[in-house]
Amino acid sequence: MNSPRFVVPHTLSRKLITATISGAVILGVTTAISPDRAWANLLLLSYFLITLGLGGALFIALTNVCGASWHVAFRRVPEAMTGLLPIAGILLLATLAIRLPQYGWHHHGHGGPGTFWFKELWLSPKFFAIRAVTFVLLWVVLARILVGSSRRQDAHAGKPIHAGVSVLFLGIFAITISLAGVDWIMALEPLWFSTMWGVYQFSGLILATLAAMIIGCICLRRMGPLEGIFTDEHLHDLGKLLIGFSCFWMYIWFSQYMLIWYSNIPEETSYFIPRLHGPWAPIVAGSLVLNWIIPFFVLLPRPSKRSESIMLRACVVVLIGRWVDLYMMIFPPVIGTMPTFGLPEVASMVIPCGLASWLFFRSFARAAPVPAGDPDLVASLHYHA
Amino acid sequence: MSDRVLLATFEHEDDLLAATEAVRRKGWRILDAFTPYAVHGLDRAMGLKPSRLTWVCFICGMTGALGMLWFEHWTASITWPIDVGGKPWNSLPSDVPVAFEAAVLLAGFGSVFALFGVSRLWPGKKPKVVYPRVTDDRFVLVIDEADAAFDVPSAERFLQEFNVVETAEHTSEEGHYS
Numbered sequence: 423m424n425s426p427r428f429v430v431p432h433t434l435s436r437k438l439i440t441a442t443i444s445g446a447v448i449l450g451v452t453t454a455i456s457p458d459r460a461w462a463n464l465l466l467l468s469y470f471l472i473t474l475g476l477g478g479a480l481f482i483a484l485t486n487v488c489g490a491s492w493h494v495a496f497r498r499v500p501e502a503m504t505g506l507l508p509i510a511g512i513l514l515l516a517t518l519a520i521r522l523p524q525y526g527w528h529h530h531g532h533g534g535p536g537t538f539w540f541k542e543l544w545l546s547p548k549f550f551a552i553r554a555v556t557f558v559l560l561w562v563v564l565a566r567i568l569v570g571s572s573r574r575q576d577a578h579a580g581k582p583i584h585a586g587v588s589v590l591f592l593g594i595f596a597i598t599i600s601l602a603g604v605d606w607i608m609a610l611e612p613l614w615f616s617t618m619w620g621v622y623q624f625s626g627l628i629l630a631t632l633a634a635m636i637i638g639c640i641c642l643r644r645m646g647p648l649e650g651i652f653t654d655e656h657l658h659d660l661g662k663l664l665i666g667f668s669c670f671w672m673y674i675w676f677s678q679y680m681l682i683w684y685s686n687i688p689e690e691t692s693y694f695i696p697r698l699h700g701p702w703a704p705i706v707a708g709s710l711v712l713n714w715i716i717p718f719f720v721l722l723p724r725p726s727k728r729s730e731s732i733m734l735r736a737c738v739v740v741l742i743g744r745w746v747d748l749y750m751m752i753f754p755p756v757i758g759t760m761p762t763f764g765l766p767e768v769a770s771m772v773i774p775c776g777l778a779s780w781l782f783f784r785s786f787a788r789a790a791p792v793p794a795g796d797p798d799l800v801a802s803l804h805y806h807a
Numbered sequence: 808m809s810d811r812v813l814l815a816t817f818e819h820e821d822d823l824l825a826a827t828e829a830v831r832r833k834g835w836r837i838l839d840a841f842t843p844y845a846v847h848g849l850d851r852a853m854g855l856k857p858s859r860l861t862w863v864c865f866i867c868g869m870t871g872a873l874g875m876l877w878f879e880h881w882t883a884s885i886t887w888p889i890d891v892g893g894k895p896w897n898s899l900p901s902d903v904p905v906a907f908e909a910a911v912l913l914a915g916f917g918s919v920f921a922l923f924g925v926s927r928l929w930p931g932k933k934p935k936v937v938y939p940r941v942t943d944d945r946f947v948l949v950i951d952e953a954d955a956a957f958d959v960p961s962a963e964r965f966l967q968e969f970n971v972v973e974t975a976e977h978t979s980e981e982g983h984y985s
Contacts, residue, residue: 680900683900684901686894724857724861806847806848
């Protein structure tokens with residue numbers, strides 16, 4: 423009953439590796455010229471990659487907990503996305519380690535402005551590092567267990583998946599993604615804080631994950647292994663999730679903005695003033711267009727959610743939007759008053775594409791393309807949206 | 808136009824879907840299909856046009872959003888400007904939440920009432936159930952006996968292929984089924 427394994431075409435692998443390596447070389451050269459800029463790009467791309475991997479695990483856990491069956495036909499796609507986690511984790515930890523001495527507010531010293539004992543303790547380099555390693559290890563291990571229980575079904579057909587680990591994962595995910603976002607990105611501006619930050623990180627993560635998953639499914643359908651298995655009905659439902667979470671992202675973005683705008687307290691507005699006044703403003707506007715306005719109006723009609731080419735384009739727009747969104751979070755505090763866009767930024771766009779695709783296809787090729795032992799597979803194959 | 812209709816009753820949704828598809832291909836007029844729950848793909852099998860309800864929803868939502876934005880602007884910065892926290896009178900961010908709520912409200916109510924209107928559902932309307940078991944476990948297809956050439960016995964034989972469990976002829980009242 424097992425279908426043949428997917429084999430990654432050599433030319434494709436070679437292209438993806440070449441793209442990744444050329445991006446890495448550009449970033450390496452940038453490190454010598456402008457270390458700040460290179461580091462900002464490194465943080466952007468490693469955070470982008472790790473959240474894609476984490477999103478794959480989130481999708482599996484969420485559907486397991488719901489007892490969903492509609493996604494089973496293409497479940498190996500989010501499973502393959504978790505294959506990004508180990509490498510992205512190493513990349514991210516290395517990135518953080520480079521800047522650990524300066525990270526966060528603690529270089530202001532004891533008793534500096536805007537500090538109190540808990541914040542000093544929280545952002546002390548040792549505790550910061552321990553947390554980062556713990557988060558990444560938890561994600562990698564839990565994702566392995568989640569994927570492992572699905573792979574075991576291939577040998578022992580008909581055994582349903584236990585939801586226990588998925589429940590545990592969801593709880594841990596909710597806490598760790600909020601803290602990780604605060605530690606790694608919000609702490610770039612240590613005197614600023616926002617209680618919306620955790621959910622804002624989640625909204626960007628899930629939106630980019632869905633976009634990447636749809637692109638993965640469409641590519642694998644075109645290449646063969648999911649042909650006749652990933653149907654337009656699945657595409658339609660993923661499209662509904664995509665437009666829904668696009669609105670969710672906008673809702674959260676605006677909720678954070680409006681509360682700060684309304685109360686107008688200097689220590690809170692310090693995040694938005696450089697971003698909404700002056701040279702960064704058009705880029706913020708661009709991120710709203712890419713993440714919400716375009717996906718919303720393009721995906722609103724039913725036929726466009728069932729059209730492969732429209733969905734593919736919308737997903738590319740969303741992923742570019744995710745990059746711009748992260749750029750707007752990370753770059754202003756790291757590189758200063760003027761936005762930059764050049765070869766290093768192109769490299770930090772190309773590396774996630776190349777590396778993520780390469781890891782994804784490699785991971786997808788390691789197991790049967792369809793979980794043939796899952797009792798819900800038939801229901802998923804005959805699914806109607 | 809004949810006022811006689813043929814009711815074909817099925818036990819399974821797959822039979823109903825296949826029969827509906829085949830009857831439509833044969834060129835017979837399908838007046839309606841009654842099922843205990845929403846059967847996916849039945850609209851396509853019956854050859855129905857895509858629903859226009861989505862447009863009603865979109866237009867109502869847009870009316871809600873834009874209308875409310877205009878209204879808030881008019882009240883807060885034209886007719887009775889109020890200084891709130893030193894912010895400009897025409898502050899767009901403060902208008903967004905209400906505009907959003909109005910969009911959702913109008914889109915929701917618009918769609919539901921448009922649906923009720925189109926399906927002629929209103930309080931006090933007497934239900935006309937063509938076959939009592941469609942509310943439980945049977946699926947009924949209503950075919951128009953279009954003209955004298957419509958041969959009931961041969962139609963029944965044709966429907967046997969789709970495991971029809973019962974056929975009956977009814978006299979339709981004007982506008983009942985269509």
